[in-house]
Amino acid sequence: MSLILLSPPASEPVTLAELKQHLRVTHTDEDALITGVLVAAVRAVEARGGLACMPQQWRLTLDAPPMETLHLPIAPVASIDAITVTDGEGAPQPVDASVYEFASGSPGRLRPAGPWPQPAPKIDGVRIDFTAGYADAGAVPEPLKQAVKILAGYFYETREAAHETRVYTVPQSVDALLAPYREFRL
Template structure:
């Protein structure tokens, strides 16, 4: 089974504010020459960390289309977390979407989110479309352990704007960021 996800409703804001990043990199808050640049690094760092841990941090609505969903498939994990709600499901038959009753499926919210069939013996479909809301809420609700790797990466990229700086040790991503992201991935449970 393959899937494709698109964003139906973009997040209202980034998970980290300009003030949080400036405080993290010890930049005076009244210095505003590079504010747009810093926020572009925050946007890029957010996408990087979200992809690495299969999460979306600020509330947004996604649509995932699962192709090759056969009657043998009883449940599937939604590819993005934390799942707050499932808004709509539809079967695609001969190119047409037919909405299905959400009560026919069990929905698991959180990390990872999942859907499972409650009714079996379903007719074969070409695909299943799932619209769902993911995220922790607005930026103020995003946990500190999620914000930290975003701030570290944005600060790292701000301080090192070139891919190679002569006379220094070259690193692609600060090692501790990989450790922080690793703790956010599915299946990573606190000790």
Template sequence: MLQPDGRLTPATPPAEEPVTTAEAKAHLRVEVDDDDTLIAALVVAARRLVEARLARALVSQAWDLTLDGFPRACTQRPGSWERSWSYYGTLTVPLAPLASVSSITYVDAAGEEQTLDPSGYQVVAGSPGLVVPAYGTSWPATRSRPEAVTIRFTAGYGDAADVPQTLKLAVLLLVSHWYEHREAAIDPLIGNGPVDLPYGVGALLAAESWGHYA
């Protein structure tokens, strides 16, 4: 199966962060309001780092995935080297967990923008999220041009309350690390080189990723 390289563009940001400023302050044991703006910014940065490391959205948010064309599938006749390509390919959404697809637009062979009828495709939510042509159909032909296809989709666990606790803790540990160390820190175990992630964050992300895909 061949899927063209895609580009992700945020469409609608999450309505809230996975942890509040008040929760972050409680974790930091900060009781004054002087650093509220800084702490709120650190929460956003920590959430974005977690999302980037896992290729996953935490709180639900809308994105656009643009492709140069629909994915194609390769078939080969038994006992023959002859291959053929068809537009039956599975489209993999590169940001998990996929919640829904709100629209698929494309530029047809004549250069006109079209919106694909939702009855023409099936959405498989979760991780990885998949979009496939409806039974008995195939993807429409598109004009050979960059960004001929745009998929508007929503990814994320839901509200902040729905985000796994392991990922919330990873966000809090990052906030704590950055709040205490305003510049690059040195790993005390090896004595040189900046710390990429504070101790425990990598383990939390790995544990959540393993459980998510198991």
């Protein structure tokens, strides 16, 4: 199983102006740096929480079709864009929507509703393309935006991973803000 980003988000859930206000930065001298820490903070929050803040397309590849309910690894899931199975000639063949059921949200779930065609290759023969993320920046929950701002502020102030007398860690408030959005499986 592998997960591949097909199409990154077109924008971030926090604007440069919002982050600069949070950082109390009024000049434009470091806009490129602040934009960089903003993007890094968003990606770190998404990775830590198994989340997609803004709409983005992903591909999950499997060796075989799912036999039971499959929880998609990034939430919230907005849609299944395509499912294909690779045939004996190596060509992707579309899987008819009648052979699976899909539930969007957190987590997105996919369950077989009938027999799936079997892929010819043994590795990565099934491709599930899906869109994950909140509809727009206004739909992203405020606690996630706050986690991004806190982490971006931390990256801005602490530009090195360690110092000779101290190792830096992610602020605990980031994990506390992410906790309600993480998926836990039993």
